[in-house]
Amino acid sequence: MVQLCSQKPISVTSVAANRSNVGLMKIKSNPESGSAIIAALVVIVIIAAVAANVLMNCTQRYNATSTQVKAWKEALYAAEAGGDIGYAECRRAVSNPGTQFTSSSWNAVAGAGTPTWTSAGATTFGPSNSFSTTVTVDQVWADTSSNPYYRIRAIGNAVVRGLKRISLDDRMNSTTKGDSLLRKIDFNYDHFIAKYGDGDGTNAYVQTVANPKVSRRIELIAAPVEPFEGFLKVLGAFSGPGSAGVVDSYDAHNGTYYFCANNPADAHYADSRNGNVAVDTASFSQGGTIYGDVGTNGGNVTHSNSSITGTIDNTISFTAPPVVQPVPPVSNPYKIGSPSTINPSSTSTSSATPDWYLYSSLNGVTINVRSDASGNPVETYVTVVITGDVGDITIAKGVNAKIYFTGNVNNKARDIINNNVDGATGVKNADGTNSTSVSRAGHLQFVGISPTNGTQQTISIAPPGNVWATFYAPDANFSLTGNPDVYGAITCKNFSGNGNTGFHFDKALRGTAGPPVEYRIASYIEDVR
Amino acid sequence: MKLGSSTTEKGFTLSEMMVSVGISSLMFAAILTTSVSLQKSLAAADDFFATHMQQIRIIDYLSRDVKRATVVTTSADKQSVTCTLPKYIIAAGDADAGTGNVNAGKRRSPTITPTANGAVIDYGATSATIGYTLNNQTITRTEDGVVTTIAASTDSLVAETTDVELSNTEFATSTVTFLPTFNFNPANNGSPPSQSQRDKRDGTTVFAKAYLRNKRRG
Numbered sequence: 001m002v003q004l005c006s007q008k009p010i011s012v013t014s015v016a017a018n019r020s021n022v023g024l025m026k027i028k029s030n031p032e033s034g035s036a037i038i039a040a041l042v043v044i045v046i047i048a049a050v051a052a053n054v055l056m057n058c059t060q061r062y063n064a065t066s067t068q069v070k071a072w073k074e075a076l077y078a079a080e081a082g083g084d085i086g087y088a089e090c091r092r093a094v095s096n097p098g099t100q101f102t103s104s105s106w107n108a109v110a111g112a113g114t115p116t117w118t119s120a121g122a123t124t125f126g127p128s129n130s131f132s133t134t135v136t137v138d139q140v141w142a143d144t145s146s147n148p149y150y151r152i153r154a155i156g157n158a159v160v161r162g163l164k165r166i167s168l169d170d171r172m173n174s175t176t177k178g179d180s181l182l183r184k185i186d187f188n189y190d191h192f193i194a195k196y197g198d199g200d201g202t203n204a205y206v207q208t209v210a211n212p213k214v215s216r217r218i219e220l221i222a223a224p225v226e227p228f229e230g231f232l233k234v235l236g237a238f239s240g241p242g243s244a245g246v247v248d249s250y251d252a253h254n255g256t257y258y259f260c261a262n263n264p265a266d267a268h269y270a271d272s273r274n275g276n277v278a279v280d281t282a283s284f285s286q287g288g289t290i291y292g293d294v295g296t297n298g299g300n301v302t303h304s305n306s307s308i309t310g311t312i313d314n315t316i317s318f319t320a321p322p323v324v325q326p327v328p329p330v331s332n333p334y335k336i337g338s339p340s341t342i343n344p345s346s347t348s349t350s351s352a353t354p355d356w357y358l359y360s361s362l363n364g365v366t367i368n369v370r371s372d373a374s375g376n377p378v379e380t381y382v383t384v385v386i387t388g389d390v391g392d393i394t395i396a397k398g399v400n401a402k403i404y405f406t407g408n409v410n411n412k413a414r415d416i417i418n419n420n421v422d423g424a425t426g427v428k429n430a431d432g433t434n435s436t437s438v439s440r441a442g443h444l445q446f447v448g449i450s451p452t453n454g455t456q457q458t459i460s461i462a463p464p465g466n467v468w469a470t471f472y473a474p475d476a477n478f479s480l481t482g483n484p485d486v487y488g489a490i491t492c493k494n495f496s497g498n499g500n501t502g503f504h505f506d507k508a509l510r511g512t513a514g515p516p517v518e519y520r521i522a523s524y525i526e527d528v529r
Numbered sequence: 530m531k532l533g534s535s536t537t538e539k540g541f542t543l544s545e546m547m548v549s550v551g552i553s554s555l556m557f558a559a560i561l562t563t564s565v566s567l568q569k570s571l572a573a574a575d576d577f578f579a580t581h582m583q584q585i586r587i588i589d590y591l592s593r594d595v596k597r598a599t600v601v602t603t604s605a606d607k608q609s610v611t612c613t614l615p616k617y618i619i620a621a622g623d624a625d626a627g628t629g630n631v632n633a634g635k636r637r638s639p640t641i642t643p644t645a646n647g648a649v650i651d652y653g654a655t656s657a658t659i660g661y662t663l664n665n666q667t668i669t670r671t672e673d674g675v676v677t678t679i680a681a682s683t684d685s686l687v688a689e690t691t692d693v694e695l696s697n698t699e700f701a702t703s704t705v706t707f708l709p710t711f712n713f714n715p716a717n718n719g720s721p722p723s724q725s726q727r728d729k730r731d732g733t734t735v736f737a738k739a740y741l742r743n744k745r746r747g
Contacts, residue, residue: 039553043560050567057571061578069585141641149641149648181677182590200635219617221639223648313695523639523650524742525617526597 059163067162068214072183074131075214076526079156082133083220083521085123086152089137090222091519093148094321101137115139115148122157130159140221147516152220153199160185160212187212196529221523224516227472228489230276230292231505235320235474237283238296240497245288247275252422252439252508257487261291261309273309275505280318287498292505320474320491321517322450325385326404328356334385342367344380344399349430351400354381361407363391369398376428379435395419395444398427400437406449408458408476413484414465418444422506439508441468441488448473459492470509472517577709583680584705584735587661587688590670590679594659595701595739603701607689608663610701615639615652624654650743663688687730700740706730 092100101108101117109116116138124132133156140151164187184191190207192215197204199217231247232238241247250257251271260266261273275292282298286306293310294301297317301308328334335345338359348355349370359365362384369377377398389407394417420427420443427435437443446469448457457475461467463482470488471478478492483500489509497503541549591610595601598612616623619637621630642649660671668680668688680686690703708730 035553039556043556046560046564050564050571054571057575057578061582064582065585069589072589140638143643151639182586182593182679196634219636221641221648221650223641223650311695313698315695316698521742522648523615523652524597525615525652526593527617527636528593529618 060165063163063165067160068183068185071158071160071185071214072216074126074158075156075216076218077156078126078131078133078158079154079216079218079526081125081131082119082123082135082154082156083152083218085119085133086135086137086150086154087220087222087519087521089117090150090152093224094516094518109136109138112138126158130161132157143224145515147224149224149522150222150519152222153217154220155215155217157213157215160187160214164212183214185212185214190215192217192529199527217527219523219525219527220521222519223522225518225520226510227491227517228470228505228509230274230278231489231503232277232495233318233320233491234277234279234281234495235492236281236477236494238277238279238281238495239283239285240480240495241286241288241290241501241503242498243287244500245497245502246291247277247288247503247505248272248291249274249276249505249507252441252506256422257504257506261289271507274507275503276310278316278318280316282314319518320472322474323404323447323472325387325406325449326383328383332356334358340365342382342384344368344370344382346370348380348382349378351379351381354383354400354402357382357384359384359386359388361388361391362386362393362403362405363389365392366394367396367399367401369396372428372432376426378428378430379437390446391415393417397421398435398443400443400445402445402447404447404449406451406457408460409446410458410460412462412465413467413486416444416461416465416467416469418468420444420468422508439488439506441470441506442509444469446471446473448476450475457493461486573709580686580707580709581733581735583686584707584733587668587680587686587705588703588735588737591661591688591690591701591703592737592739596742598659598741599656599743601692601699601701601741603690603692607691608687610661610690610692612659614657614659615650616655616657617652619653661688661690694744698740699744700738702736702738704737705735706733709733 089101089106105120106117107120109118116136118137119133119135122132122134133154135155136153138151139148141149143149166185166187186192186209188208190209192199193207194204231249246259246261248259248261249272250268254268254271259272260269261275263269266272273291275290277290277292277294279294279296279299282296282300284294284296284299284301286301286308289307289309291309293313294306294308295313295316297315299314301312301314303312306312332347332353334356338357342355342357342365344355344367347353365384367382370380372378377396379400380398381400381402383402384404386403386405386407388405390403390405390409391411392415393401393403395401397419399420418440420440422438422440424435424438427437429435446459448459448471451457456477457473459471459473459476459478461480461484463484466485466487468487471490471492473492476492477494478490478496480486480497480501481499485502485504487504487506489505490503594612594614595610598614600613602611603609617637619626619632619635621633623633625637626633637652639650639652642651657673659673662669662671663686666681666686667678668686670677670679686705686707688703688705690701692701693699
């Protein structure tokens with residue numbers, strides 16, 4: 001009979017043992033042998049090999065992506081943070097010049113040739129302070145108005161976490177593709193200092209690094225921003241021009257304004273289409289054509305729902321610094337009195353030494369010009385500070401009047417009389433040369449001092465007449481009614497212009513319209529070595 | 530009862546052998562199948578990951594060059610990008626390298642010119658040109674004539690870049706996709722990819738937007 005497989009064979013040894021040890025029960029291990037353990041081991045080995053392969057690949061990829069690539073990106077963040085630290089200090093040239101580079105965070109570098117400052121030690125931040133940045137700022141250039149341009153050099157470092165393994169290399173084969181040509185990691189030594197020293201090959205030496213790290217270096221140029229770069233900067237709501245109005249531009253270097261924005265054949269057509277409007281809110285409504293670019297901060301302006309010839313960007317934002325009441329230098333104090341006719345002094349022919357006058361309010365005031373021996377008007381500079389409202393004013397040809405006011409402007413356009421001419425024909429400089437200050441509007445500049453008591457400043461221009469002037473009043477609401485034309489540029493809070501008003505930006509204002517109101521990063525370089 | 534002379538019993542019965550061989554065969558078949566599948570999956574995942582690394586590399590290369598560029602132009606098919614960069618480092622033979630190229634390797638100081646459209650920052654008279662080109666299944670980066678292959682894959686890597694220029698800023702958006710090989714034959718016999726294939730490609734998209742830092746908004 002075939003034995004059932006479930007039946008256990010009887011062991012002869014066990015039977016014999018039972019015979020010789022009657023009465024003593026003995027259990028002996030079963031010597032049964034098989035291949036299960038071998039099969040199990042084979043399976044385990046196969047699975048372990050697969051798992052090890054997976055683990056090895058995962059570790060390598062993780063090491064590359066989650067630590068080394070990450071650190072490479074973070075090093076740039078650190079460098080740009082350093083750039084921002086330097087940039088913030090440069091901006092103090094506008095907002096608070098007396099405090100620029102004076103804190104203990106900055107050290108002046110002696111013997112650098114140009115004014116140079118470096119951050120006092122590395123600024124650390126990020127998780128476990130794994131990021132650090134060091135910054136050096138120097139004045140790389142200054143324009144003819146002595147406005148400094150700054151060069152900011154920042155080094156950003158990020159610690160490379162994880163295994164100290166080279167998982168990126170610069171071999172150009174089917175798998176590596178030169179990762180380290182792009183991303184350079186310092187495991188033991190700082191490769192940049194060892195080879196390039198300070199960046200110019202000076203002071204190169206082998207410097208060990210405490211932890212594996214990535215360093216990235218950037219260079220920025222911070223350039224001053226002039227008050228007027230387009231016709232209109234509005235910090236609040238914009239409404240205008242009216243349906244019959246227009247916004248365009250011209251260049252006083254070419255002489256008097258005339259409309260040519262719809263005539264491509266005109267020689268000055270290109271200069272006529274920069275009537276740019278920038279609005280720092282989403283509030284934008286328009287009637288007549290704007291020959292220029294339009295930017296809003298979150299608006300919904302499109303070419304299909306507007307009449308705009310230039311580019312539309314609904315994602316811009318900007319600032320316009322408030323204005324504080326200026327104080328004349330001790331060496332050039334206010335002139336005595338508040339005359340209805342100002343006859344400037346001999347020193348007023350230099351922009352560095354304007355005549356200063358103080359008025360509680362101004363109305364019906366005429367500012368005369370200095371003349372040379374031949375009777376030609378000479379560029380004359382007068383600064384007037386008004387602690388109240390602004391009324392009628394007349395300036396002679398050649399006069400550069402800067403009018404600061406704390407109150408309001410509420411005038412007819414014809415009563416703001418600017419007798420200069422575009423092109424400055426017939427006007428001389430103090431040294432006898434012909435004037436190059438060609439902008440008629442640039443000769444009459446209104447600056448609204450930002451109220452400190454919460455009151456709303458207003459500038460209201462009514463017909464008849466036209467105005468050649470600039471208005472920088474970031475806290476004033478500007479309204480223009482009727483049909484006056486404004487030649488120049490405006491920075492204001494809310495803007496409203498209706499009717500047949502025309503707004504004409506003088507491109508010649510650029511570079512001549514006074515001290516900077518902001519600094520801007522004008523250049524960005526990364527040293528990829 | 531007397532037992533036979535045999536004192537040990539060894540071996541298996543036929544049925545035991547049949548059953549055990551049957552079970553073992555099943556087990557080995559399962560192990561073999563699983564192992565092969567695991568290896569194939571591993572190879573596919575490894576290939577996917579390797580291609581993803583190449584995506585990251587392409588994006589990082591592009592972003593770095595776009596950020597420091599002054600001009601970026603893209604082709605109509607979005608698969609070629611040209612960046613114009615300032616030459617920051619003085620090279621041997623440059624006009625300002627000096628006698629014996631003593632200034633070679635130094636950082637160049639910019640010349641600054643205020644213009645009606647803002648200050649122009651100029652690092653030297655010439656500029657560097659970097660081009661990215663997709664050629665079959667290879668993406669090359671060419672800097673002043675020096676060609677570097679930055680990615681190559683049988684997974685049909687496709688990089689597309691669009692340059693957007695606004696009134697006071699400019700940026701480039703880039704997407705890099707590929708077709709995972711373990712799902713489909715990328716060649717597809719020369720036919721356009723099916724909707725299903727396109728869907729799988731979309732699932733691999735890596736996207737980046739890089740602003741030209743030299744054209745910051747004011």
